[in-house]
Amino acid sequence: MTTMASSTPRAEVLIDAEGVRALLAEQHPDLADLPIRLAASGWDNLMFRLGDRLSVRLPRRAVAARLLETEQRWLPELAGRLPLPIPAPVRIGRATAQFPWAWSVLPWLPGTPADLEPPSDDEGARWGEFLRALHVPVPAEAPRNPVRGGPLADRADAFATRIGRLEGKTDLVNDALLAVWDRALAAPIDAAPAWMHGDPHAQNVLVEAGAFSAVVDWGDMAAGDPATDLASIWMLLGSARARHRAFGAYGPCSAATLARARGWAVLFGVTLLDIGLSDTPRFIAMGERTLRRVVEGP
Numbered sequence: 466m467t468t469m470a471s472s473t474p475r476a477e478v479l480i481d482a483e484g485v486r487a488l489l490a491e492q493h494p495d496l497a498d499l500p501i502r503l504a505a506s507g508w509d510n511l512m513f514r515l516g517d518r519l520s521v522r523l524p525r526r527a528v529a530a531r532l533l534e535t536e537q538r539w540l541p542e543l544a545g546r547l548p549l550p551i552p553a554p555v556r557i558g559r560a561t562a563q564f565p566w567a568w569s570v571l572p573w574l575p576g577t578p579a580d581l582e583p584p585s586d587d588e589g590a591r592w593g594e595f596l597r598a599l600h601v602p603v604p605a606e607a608p609r610n611p612v613r614g615g616p617l618a619d620r621a622d623a624f625a626t627r628i629g630r631l632e633g634k635t636d637l638v639n640d641a642l643l644a645v646w647d648r649a650l651a652a653p654i655d656a657a658p659a660w661m662h663g664d665p666h667a668q669n670v671l672v673e674a675g676a677f678s679a680v681v682d683w684g685d686m687a688a689g690d691p692a693t694d695l696a697s698i699w700m701l702l703g704s705a706r707a708r709h710r711a712f713g714a715y716g717p718c719s720a721a722t723l724a725r726a727r728g729w730a731v732l733f734g735v736t737l738l739d740i741g742l743s744d745t746p747r748f749i750a751m752g753e754r755t756l757r758r759v760v761e762g763p
Contacts, residue, residue, distance in 0.1 A: 473508060473744055477526040480564060485513050485521050488564060493556050496570065509684055514573065519555070523568040530566035532684030535608050537569060540683055543660065549595050550574050550679040576671025576678035579701055580751050583667075585675035589698075589707030592677060593714030596694055600659040603688035613663040614689015617649050617728050624732055627739040634742060637756040642731060645759060649728020652721040658688040665697035666733060667751050695726035696733050699758040700751070708763060723763060730759040 482501040490497040499516035506512075509529030513521040524530040537554050544553040556570035576582075584592070612620065624646070631638050662669070663685030671679040695718070698711045712718065718726070738752030 474526055478565060480511065480523060482513060484563065485523070488558055488561065488568070491561065492558055493570065496556070507682070515570065518573050520571045520573045521568065522571055523564070524566045527566070529684065533569060534567055535686060536683050537567065539607070539686060543599070547595065547598050549677055551683065552679070552681050574671060574679035574681060576673040578668045579670045579672045580667035580747060582672045583703055584672050584677055584701060586704050586707040588675070588677055589702050589710030590714040592698065592701060593711035595677070595680070596697070597715045599662065600691040600694065603658055603660050607660070607688040608686070610663055610685055610687035610689060613685050614661055614687055614693045616654060617725060617732065620732055621650065624735065627735050630739055631735065631742070635738065637738070637753060638735070641760045642756060645727050646731045648724045649731065652724035652728070654690050654725065655719050655721045656691055659691045661687060661689050661691055661694045663687055663689070663693060665694050666700050666737060668747070670701060690725065692722050692725035693729050695722070696729035698726070699730040700733060700755045703754070703758070705761060712763060727759050730755055734759065
């Protein structure tokens with residue numbers, strides 16, 4: 466979900482399991498004999514399972530290549546202080562004549578995406594603790610994200626376009642939802658820039674036996690408004706009780722930060738629903754759940 470397009474972007478470079486094996490044979494030959502199979506083809510990247518404990522992550526398009534380099538640079542620094550596993554690279558692959566971008570060998574993190582296996586209500590506090598550990602001051606050289614972590618007013622035109630496409634397709638875009646959005650637009654950014662995941666929807670969070678097990682897909686990570694990530698509290702947690710526990714564990718939020726977080730949840734929910742109705746059916750349910758929850762309140 467790096468761009469604001471309405472459907473999944475076309476892959477600019479194609480590679481299959483044998484192509485991945487050739488890259489490994491050239492650059493990491495000790496891994497080249499492990500079984501390889503395609504595990505996922507996402508918005509920006511391909512993921513191949515490599516044996517039982519590893520995976521290979523490769524960009525599908527040029528814009529994603531830059532995001533993967535961000536992961537390679539910064540995830541190793543974050544991994545040691547976060548309370549949930551994240552996919553910090555264990556090996557780095559370089560561009561070649563056969564594949565034009567850098568790529569990564571990652572640990573294979575167990576779990577099921579949270580849209581398919583929701584976390585239990587008891588996990589609310591644990592999610593708040595994760596966000597609190599992530600949202601710390603950033604170094605001067607930390608990346609910025611042009612579409613995440615800034616003023617919501619910068620996304621107003623894209624939001625209006627998506628709302629226009631949804632007109633007549635759902636009753637979830639209503640006066641109550643738009644009032645949440647308007648309050649968010651009016652709320653000043655009163656929080657210092659912090660590390661943020663940037664794309665905290667339910668396919669990027671893994672769950673095992675009802676408990677959060679990992680947070681993946683960090684290509685949008687950047688310094689920005691932490692309210693962007695606080696939107697995940699509505700995206701992931703199904704009950705008001707769990708959401709209250711998450712905010713309690715996270716710590717005090719100003720009224721402006723809470724309003725912005727709800728606005729980001731509206732933006733993510735509308736984006737997911739719009740994309741889902743175009744060509745990604747799993748996003749439909751994710752968007753609908755988010756929009757229903759955010760109207761309920763914190």
